[in-house]
Amino acid sequence: EPEVTQTPSHQVTQMGQEVILRCVPISNHLYFYWYRQILGQKVEFLVSFYNNEISEKSEIFDDQFSVERPDGSNFTLKIRSTKLEDSAMYFCASSAGGEQYFGPGTRLTVT
């Protein structure tokens, strides 16, 4: 069964550093998403991406965040200058136009 994959599974970084989280969506899906979940809190939407552009973004997704689909398979989330409050699980999801399927997540720890 096809699935969304994410790397790395855990990333530790220092405050102010740039991080890139990587995702490989399900191959025939056209819609891609990033969500995050701070420990003990609910899953929150960050951004959706379709046809090589952002289709919707949340208030969380400020100028420090960017997304890219650099080739036909990868979908990345970049945080330019990490803050302590960016520590969370980051989930990538993809969809063919209905149900969204989530990857296993990257645990980002900012120290």
Place this chain on the structure above:
Amino acid sequence: RKEVEQDPGPFNVPEGATVAFNCTYSNSASQSFFWYRQDCRKEPKLLMSVYSSGNEDGRFTAQLNRASQYISLLIRDSKLSDSATYLCAVSGHSGTSYGKLTFGQGTILTVHP
């Protein structure tokens, strides 16, 4: 009012019990509804979509009430493996943009022997 609201529980039930969860949503324009389950520190896994006509998948039944803006999930004959957090998710979409999922905070279920 929160966009998507769930009773956080926890629900502690014995094996074999029937348990029901409700979820309310505030945006009447919402178009798609889902139940996910999430195990500790894992990703949300899609359990089922929720349709106006209701749908059933084995021991799981989901219902949608658009007039009252709530969805429900019924689990019959609970198993130990059903222990998880159950997330309600709602989305709307317009044009060609399939929109964000808005999640509730989740309902914790523990099934004990």
